[in-house]
Amino acid sequence: MKTxxxxxxxxxxFSEKKDMQRFSQYAKEGxxxxxxxxxxxxxxxxxxxxxxxxxxxxxxxxxxxxYFHFFEAAGWALVCSFGNEIHIFSAPVGTKPIYTxxxxxxxxxxxxxxxxGKYALPFFISCCVFFLLYAVGSGTWLxxxxxxxxxxxxxxxxxxxxxxxxxxxxxWKKLNKVRKx
Amino acid sequence: xxxxxxxxxxxxxxxxxxxxxxxxxxxxxxxxxRSIEEMTSGTLSIGPASMYTTIKKLGKANLIKExxxxxxxxxxxxxxxxxxxxxxxxxxxxxxDMVRHAEEIFKTSKWSDAK
Numbered sequence: 001m002k003t004x005x006x007x008x009x010x011x012x013x014f015s016e017k018k019d020m021q022r023f024s025q026y027a028k029e030g031x032x033x034x035x036x037x038x039x040x041x042x043x044x045x046x047x048x049x050x051x052x053x054x055x056x057x058x059x060x061x062x063x064x065x066x067y068f069h070f071f072e073a074a075g076w077a078l079v080c081s082f083g084n085e086i087h088i089f090s091a092p093v094g095t096k097p098i099y100t101x102x103x104x105x106x107x108x109x110x111x112x113x114x115x116x117g118k119y120a121l122p123f124f125i126s127c128c129v130f131f132l133l134y135a136v137g138s139g140t141w142l143x144x145x146x147x148x149x150x151x152x153x154x155x156x157x158x159x160x161x162x163x164x165x166x167x168x169x170x171x172w173k174k175l176n177k178v179r180k181x
Numbered sequence: 182x183x184x185x186x187x188x189x190x191x192x193x194x195x196x197x198x199x200x201x202x203x204x205x206x207x208x209x210x211x212x213x214x215r216s217i218e219e220m221t222s223g224t225l226s227i228g229p230a231s232m233y234t235t236i237k238k239l240g241k242a243n244l245i246k247e248x249x250x251x252x253x254x255x256x257x258x259x260x261x262x263x264x265x266x267x268x269x270x271x272x273x274x275x276x277x278d279m280v281r282h283a284e285e286i287f288k289t290s291k292w293s294d295a296k
Contacts, residue, residue, distance in 0.1 A: 058230050066210060066257050070229035073211040098230035101196045107234055 003047040006037050012057065012086065013116070013167035016174075020055040023090070027053040033088065035080040052093045059112050061085050071098065106178050113171035120164035123157050130154035193272045196227050196235045197244075201269045204245050207260035210236065244268060 007026075010019060023033045023043075031045040033055070056076065060067060061084070068078055076089040076098060089098065099105040131154045138147040193201065203216040210232065218226050227235070236259065239245045244265035250258045261269070287293055 056230075060230075060233075067229075067233050069256060070210050070214075070233050073214060074229040074232075076229060096226055096228055098228045100226065100228040100231045101194060103194045104196065104231040104234040108230070 001047070004034075005031065005045050005047075006042050007045060008042050009036070009040060011167070011170075013112075013170040016057055020057060020088075023055040023088075024053055027051050027055075027090075033079050033090070036082045036086075040082050053090045054093055054095065055079070055088060055090050056098045057086065057088050058098060059086055059108060063087060074098070102178065102181075106175060109171050109175040109178060113168060113175055116164050116168035116171060120161060120168050123161040123164060127154055127157040127161050130157065191268065191271065192275070193268065194235070195225070196231055197239060198269070198272060199225060199227070200232070200235055200239060201244060201261055201265055204259055204261040205266070207248055207250075207258050209256040209258045211256070213259070239265070 007022075012019060026033070026045055028050055030048055030050040032048050032051075032053075034044045034046045036042070037044040063081075063084060071078065071089055075095045076091045079088045079090050081087045099108065130150050133142070134147055134150040134154060137150075142150075199217045199220065200213055203213050203220065208216065213236075214227060214229075214232060236245070240247065240259070243262055245259045246262050248258050248260055
């Protein structure tokens, strides 16, 4: 019988809550989250005996021993970490949440949003510059080869821009939701 | 736009208020959680992520400091600093004033309990 299976990661910036609920559902069916897989694009689950668990995620760069002590003391067990930055914890149903006040919860998403924004900005700017130059210069003062290069460069920068800009927008949306609640 | 930091405004969030209060005497992280639960008869418990964030913040603002102890389990111990205590006192007065304002207004309103 299969004891390990892999499931996709729908992008934690977009579906953090949904993914945590998914893990609870899997645990009920006897499949337990074990680690991130495929460079973070998936999760590895392992078969065990069915349990009622809740899952929570926190972003914390360079988390230290004390950080994990706090979780342990509050009944939250570390399940797995990604790049010592994203940490997923599990606890029995009824355990109090890991964030209990609004200011610190806001900070969770604010820091993540700012980080993604910092990554996305250079791609955003270069993408704009490439396409703007192309739009202005193509067919006029730019030689054909140069406008082709601009088009290719612009298209290439869209890819990292999507992977940083969309999470940025997702965190921004979540932050606003937390603030309004 | 980042929101104005309450600490910089000289105000304490509820979590920061209780953490500072429990650190009039030196404690390590877990004891802080426990002492807040005891202090509030279990009505307030601070989650580990909120606790860690707030402790780091209070430390950065020099309102609490880490003290070296011979703890074998390598747990960090904290205590409130003088500026922490003085901010806490200011905060207690602020909150006392807030309650007093409310009581005064209520007393003269039709919602008053006193008949």
